[in-house]
Amino acid sequence: MPPGNSQRFSASGEISRCQLSVRATKLVHVGYIPHHRDIGTGFLAASELNRPSHPVDQYQRPLRDLRISVTDRCNFRCPYCMPAEIYGERYEFLPRADILTFEEITRITSLITSLGVSKIRLTGGEPLIRADLPQLIGMLSSIPDVEDLTLTTNGYLLEKFANQLVEAGLQRITVSLDSLDDEVFRKMNGRNFDTEPVLKGIAAAEKAGLSPIKINAVVEKGVNDHTLVELARHFKGSGHIVRFIEFMDVGNLNGWNMEKVVPSREVIDAISAELPPEPIEPNYPGEVARRWRYVDGDGEIGVITSVTEPFCGDCTRARLTTDGNLVTCLFAAGGTDLRGPMRAGASDEELVGLISSTWQDRTDRYSAERTATLNTGDERPRKKIEMYQIGG
Numbered sequence: 111m112p113p114g115n116s117q118r119f120s121a122s123g124e125i126s127r128c129q130l131s132v133r134a135t136k137l138v139h140v141g142y143i144p145h146h147r148d149i150g151t152g153f154l155a156a157s158e159l160n161r162p163s164h165p166v167d168q169y170q171r172p173l174r175d176l177r178i179s180v181t182d183r184c185n186f187r188c189p190y191c192m193p194a195e196i197y198g199e200r201y202e203f204l205p206r207a208d209i210l211t212f213e214e215i216t217r218i219t220s221l222i223t224s225l226g227v228s229k230i231r232l233t234g235g236e237p238l239i240r241a242d243l244p245q246l247i248g249m250l251s252s253i254p255d256v257e258d259l260t261l262t263t264n265g266y267l268l269e270k271f272a273n274q275l276v277e278a279g280l281q282r283i284t285v286s287l288d289s290l291d292d293e294v295f296r297k298m299n300g301r302n303f304d305t306e307p308v309l310k311g312i313a314a315a316e317k318a319g320l321s322p323i324k325i326n327a328v329v330e331k332g333v334n335d336h337t338l339v340e341l342a343r344h345f346k347g348s349g350h351i352v353r354f355i356e357f358m359d360v361g362n363l364n365g366w367n368m369e370k371v372v373p374s375r376e377v378i379d380a381i382s383a384e385l386p387p388e389p390i391e392p393n394y395p396g397e398v399a400r401r402w403r404y405v406d407g408d409g410e411i412g413v414i415t416s417v418t419e420p421f422c423g424d425c426t427r428a429r430l431t432t433d434g435n436l437v438t439c440l441f442a443a444g445g446t447d448l449r450g451p452m453r454a455g456a457s458d459e460e461l462v463g464l465i466s467s468t469w470q471d472r473t474d475r476y477s478a479e480r481t482a483t484l485n486t487g488d489e490r491p492r493k494k495i496e497m498y499q500i501g502g
């Protein structure tokens with residue numbers, strides 16, 4: 111039986127009996143019923159509580175997507191994310207007891223769908239090193255309101271898992287591959303791995319039926335920017351969508367500075383010289399990547415302009431860390447602990463209230479502010495969660 115079924119209760123009175131120090135004030139959902147959407151049997155109409163079923167934050171942005179970091183560990187040591195000199199043999203990752211179980215992740219996911227979330231992305235760390243991941247995918251894919259379930263992986267173990275992921279209900283996938291040049295790639299994964307296992311993983315994903323396949327490449331000046339056209343050329347005509355991501359100042363440990371950022375405009379210019387693309391409309395409002403289509407009709411690429419043209423105004427994403435914090439910005443210093451209340455016996459209603467009020471209190475627009483201060487020179491250092499803890 112899913113966790114939480116035993117905790118169903120009527121709406122009245124329960125809030126005042128809350129023993130937990132949670133901000134359970136904006137409640138909508140009063141039951142955990144993964145296979146049931148009927149408002150009359152477990153879900154209260156929002157109007158009954160005079161609270162929004164789809165909360166918006168302080169800038170009127172709705173909550174639409176959840177990114178779940180299923181592990182803080184990784185088999186790569188990309189210097190822009192987990193530099194090997196810091197994350198060495200002795201680095202202490204989260205103990206098992208601190209990591210959310212599959213049941214806990216499924217419970218939170220199911221509850222958050224009642225607030226308007228329909229898109230779920232599993233990430234990490236490297237999600238494919240979490241034991242029995244297909245089992246979690248099976249649990250999440252059976253939540254009725256999860257309309258889009260995907261995963262971001264470095265692809266190293268993808269050949270082994272592609273079929274199992276599809277059988278469990280995964281629909282599409284994003285594979286990170288920063289360069290096809292083995293020497294550059296070895297440097298960028300920090301483990302001396304060649305591209306071959308990742309390319310085999312992409313081929314296996316295609317064969318297994320995952321579609322579309324997106325290929326993420328972080329662009330770092332002087333490191334892989336001379337290999338981007340080759341990457342675009344390789345996947346042109348394959349149906350896969352390469353997305354070039356501006357190197358971001360996530361976390362505090364990757365040595366980021368503006369000099370290492372290649373503006374997406376320059377990436378498009380470099381590709382245009384050989385493979386001209388034209389801009390096209392987003393698939394939906396708030397899409398992270400800006401889309402470009404080759405003028406010869408032979409495929410699509412994207413750029414993620416998080417540094418030079420931030421898209422905070424459309425940001426509808428929440429993140430769940432491996433240890434159960436709900437974080438409302440990639441660049442946040444912390445989040446709202448859901449694991450503590452959950453393990454202390456919080457009801458579904460209390461948890462939904464906590465999630466909802468966290469979102470309603472949200473004022474994040476880090477990238478927009480960073481870009482503004484870069485222009486004025488008024489930058490202030492601040493502590494941020496690392497990328498592998500929060501998921502990309």
Ligand code: SAM
Nearest residue numbers: 190191234235236262263264286326357358502
């Ligand atoms: N390990 C998986 C992977 O690499 O695909 C999933 C987690 S990773 C944190 C998610 C995405 O974030 C990857 O596409 C990765 O390239 C990207 N990423 C990590 N650090 C970044 C940075 N500093 N700037 C831009 N993108 C970054």
Ligand code: SF4
Nearest residue numbers: 184186188191235264
């Ligand atoms: Fe691992 Fe992904 Fe971070 Fe690279 S970007 S170190 S593969 S979590």
Ligand code: SF4
Nearest residue numbers: 422425439440476477
């Ligand atoms: Fe969203 Fe924060 Fe990124 Fe802005 S900086 S787009 S608010 S995650």
